[in-house]
Amino acid sequence: MGINRREFLRISGIASLWGLGGRAAFEILKPGVLEAQTREPLSKAKKWAMVIDTRKFKGEEDFQRCVDACIKAHNIPKVTNVRQEIKWIWKEQYENAFPDDQNQFLPEGMEHKPFLVLCNHCTNPPCVRVCPTQATFKRPDGIVMMDYHRCIGCRFCMAGCPYGSRSFNWRDPRKFIKENTNLEYPTRSKGVVEKCNFCEERIAKGLYPACVEASNGAMAFGDLDNPNSEVRKLLKENYSIRRKPSLGTQPNIYYLV
């Protein structure tokens, strides 16, 4: 039984040729969608950041579009028990999103104005610091990631996150996924923590995060280390705020107000 050395080399040679050719063919047939769309190489970013122009969110549907795009892209379960909801990106009032910035007199409607909140992909993420298994970790490009297969569900990261951005699967989430499952992204099991991943699976394909894409230009995404990026331009031209900056976490979600 088995194959001799000659046969092995022949097969492996063909296999690797096919593999290389396959990759090359892929590159030719489907060039980086990314570069075409953004004029900056998304996959080479050093520090991802997001700018949310809250002035461009006019009505309920502006928020819902972004939230729904995320729910669909990541198979986020609609848990019936509000206390144990799973949320990656959602709406909060100004007073809840920015509890440290409560002036007695604010522009009309500001106090209860809705803001989209999500994981801040902090530069100094406390959740990563406290995780006992490195199930949550920071990538070199700044994305704070979750390994659903390593997480033991201790929820230390939830206590550590000062933004309430993390959700735990208190029950089997698959029971709560009503719409068709997106086969491009894994569903999770009960007992693990999850949160916004900056759509790393889309960025890898050169696509913008789902919420950014759905926002009709109200959200921008790009490399903070690139002075010519869209986010840097927006931050240069507008005054921006971040959530709880005094904690030193250095959030990478900026809000234009």
Add this chain to the structure above:
Amino acid sequence: MFEKALTGTRNYFAWLIFLLVFIGIGFACYLYQYQEGLGITGMGRDVSWGFYIAQFTFLVGVAASAVMLVLPYYLHDVKVFGKITILGEFLAIASVVMCILFVTVDVGYPNRLLNLILYPSPNSILFWDFIVLNVYLLLNLLIGWNVLTAERKAVAPPTWVKPLIYLSIPWAISIHTVTAFLYAGMPGRHFWLTAIMAVRFLGSAFAAGPALLILLALLLKRLTPFDAGQEALNKLRNIITYAMLASIFFVLLEIFTAFYSNIPGHKHAFQYLFFGLEGHGKYVAWTWISVVAGIGAAFLLLLPITRKNNAWLVAACIGVFGSLWIEKGLTLVVTGFVPSPLEHITEYAPTLPEIFIALGIWATGFLVLTLLYKIALSVKLDPNSASIH
């Protein structure tokens, strides 16, 4: 030596069966939780740790308090503790067992618990807590068992035990310090973000643990021929007195800082505990019970009339233990999550299955404690084993 735990009176076995019933109910509830997920508890995205982690925190303190016997006995030659030091060490073993069980039932994916060792993360305090607790368990098992075996054979314990005993002293401090660090290093949780968390923990531990030990010693005196000796109890009482006063003092320090600085985030937790916040006050009654019991017990321990009376001592110990259990085993963890980072107030109460799982673990701890104490007392009361004490 273990065979000594297998013989006993009718009452001894009745007590074991009583505990086994609770363990059985708790285990059944745990199977339900294992199947359904932690969704069966009262926890949620805002209050993401609850009763389990609170019990864990409290019991780390009880475990650490063994040092209040070991330190005086081995470093200051307080001979009266010689008879009961083993009781403290065995109480530590039972407590650490409960701690480990409480963490285990709290994790969402228990099958992956070994990831703590497979992917060691020195940046995580939980990793260190896992290490210090397990080493502390091992230390107490080695020390307790060897000292007791030596006593049974009427010889001195092996020489290598001595360094372990000395090591166990700072180690006891470390388990509660590291447990405090679980809380005290988190940005944005004002209630926990306090540098005195570790000493607060140690203070309340050195009151609650010895209080339980006095109660256990008096219970043993009533149920068995074993008498810990009044002098040992008095010494323990003094330790409790100082530790309890220190605990109250520490809480007052926290209250001063929160209210004199007048920083809303620092005040919220205390307002929630003592008066309720925006109509939410599930723990207000508990807090005041804890305050009254704690201060009442402190007076009983201080007043000359009551401090010398064992009936009052029992009341004081129950007061101390109950007060500090409410503080650490109930409100400390929950209040850290109120209000939430998004300034929402979500209240937490354990569900019935959650309570039964916790009771099952407490019963397991008491089972371990009973078996260990049975062995220890069998050795100490055996006329054939020439007790060195």
